[in-house]
Amino acid sequence: MKFDFFNESTPPLIGVDISTSAVKMVELSSTGKGSYRLEAYSIAAIPKDAIVDGNISGLEQVSDAVKLAWKLLGSREKRTALALPSAAVITKKVMMSADLREEDMEVQVEAEANQYIPFPLEEVNIDFQVIGTAANSPDEVEVLIAAARKEKIEDRVAAAEDAGLKVIVMDVDTYATEAAYTLVANQIPNKGKDQTIMIIDIGAAMMHINVLHDNVSIYVREQAFGGTQLTQEIQRRFGLSAEEAEIAKRKGGLPESYEHEVLQPFMQSLSTEVARALQFFTSSTQYNRVDHLVLAGGCAAIPAIDIMVQDRTQVNTIVANPFQSMSLATKVKQQQAAIDAPALLIACGLAMRGVN
Template sequence: MFRLNRKPKKGLIGVDISSTSVKVLALSVSNGRYEVIAYAVEPLPEGAAVEKNIVNPEVVSEAIERAIAECNPITDEVAFAIPTASVISKVIEMDQDMNDDEREVQIRLDAEQYIPFPLDEVSLDFEVVSIVPHKQNKVNVLLVATRTENVEVRNEALIYAGLTPKVADVESLAIERAFSVFSNTLPIAAKIIALFDIGHSIMTLSILDEGKIVYTREQSFGGKQLTQDIQKRYGLSYAEAERVKKDNSLPEDYEHEVLHPFMDALAQQAKRSLQLFYSASEYDGIDHILLAGGTANLESLPKLLQNSLGYRVTIADPFLQMTFAQNVNIKKIKQDAPALMVACGAALRSFD
């Protein structure tokens, strides 16, 4: 079984392996506040991971090693996250007086009802989350399961990098945890939040109601589209297009000819995602939009989305109320903050 709730003996490094980079983050508590004590982002070569699935564990492991060497955390124990799309989550009712061993036996006996894979190919865990209203002696239990290969391929990459995997989390739960440490900076009336995580090739809409994710939907759209648009417009290789995008060393017509059309397309994708959410749920509105992911920091994107969608839009920054150790590059981590939600949520497992 992989563990949602195992308490570490010492602090954990949060590791997020995405399609384009490895992100490493470690936290401590100082004077009642979280403090970032280690942080690094190491790019991955094209194809090492595709849509968050590790294709080349050896190359990913080498990137993790470089990130660890750069930030030099004080522990080698790790919490990492499984992509939400690779995880089955269900809330099931169980008897309140059962202990964890009894729950596990019952879940495995009933597994075919919940998990569409052979049980010997699955890693699973569970957690009691609430009492069932109006039902005596019944509790809601969150069951999460994934193919064991999704856990093992990450374990392999981490172990080869000299680290000790301790906790396998789920990206959506890590995001909830990261959101919790800065949610009080949002307007008081903002109870229903739409979080758009704009990654390399996937844009994920997560709806948080009172801090809990109640809806998630992925679609194929992300920063890769902008790179391809630059590549096509200026006759560059993909690698060259990525470099000039990051360096911001593009011709004068870039904003008008490439960037603005891309952001318009992103706004249309976001609007469609919200419409699909409304049609698939009982919700008919949201209170606030947060932008996360590596594409979130595009200049003027929040304003464009705000005008297009009609909701206030801000950038997600889990470090808003944190302090930073002297060795942490504050300017860089603030720039990377929207893309560090999962790594931060994983690192916060140190304090469960």
């Protein structure tokens, strides 16, 4: 019944982000005083359509990708933290009496969950966390409840376990993003305090938007747009297979016309999508401005994409690099790590769960 979305966990853990197009792993160690060292990371491609809308449809293919990523990581550690897509998790904040014992809280959480979860409770894993004292009532505490269907969790656990790994923590991708953002906040004036920051994680198929005000998440949304559109255009224009197009996109070697005819229009489209997300946020919430944009995901590695987005939106834009102030293990190549960093935000946030 209960599942550890919020378990503080025991170190060390490998952060494993299973996204639509790749398995990404990050291993961190502590250097004391809340600082980290990047021990290793890896990225292994997942075949097309093995994951659709966040659901694993090709378990064997995903498991093979997990196995390869772990091999590339070169770690002995087998304990992992995984994340569910936020769309697969129902969350709700409720108020409870501050003097309730944990077991009484569990009973109340179950009663609350019964009201708002559209599935039978036996099909669901539930966890809860006390956030703190309620703002306007010192006798009450604010409690965050998270629930997900067991099958969604079991699929991801199976993919990891088939690859020989052990799942200790199941997180939610938005929480993992927020954890890694605490490292990125150093790139923002005053570490984002009293400001509104929009994190835009551009994946293969989806743009995940998470807005924080004063470093607390206030808004989460998804937009259908991603790097697959660029891959498909490369395929169409240059007559390549999906796999060849994906490799060419990352490694280069395309005709000269690529930059002007394919990449530039894609960057324009991406900037327009970000501007739309911004407009939608300011027009549908009480917040009438965003102070900084943080780009993450594979598309954030496109050279000068931050400049184009900033020109289009007139909002200060940075590319997320959670490793910027970390020390790196000798086997980690600094230049490559900086390029890959924006795509590793979730995996990094998950790895942080294993470093106390």
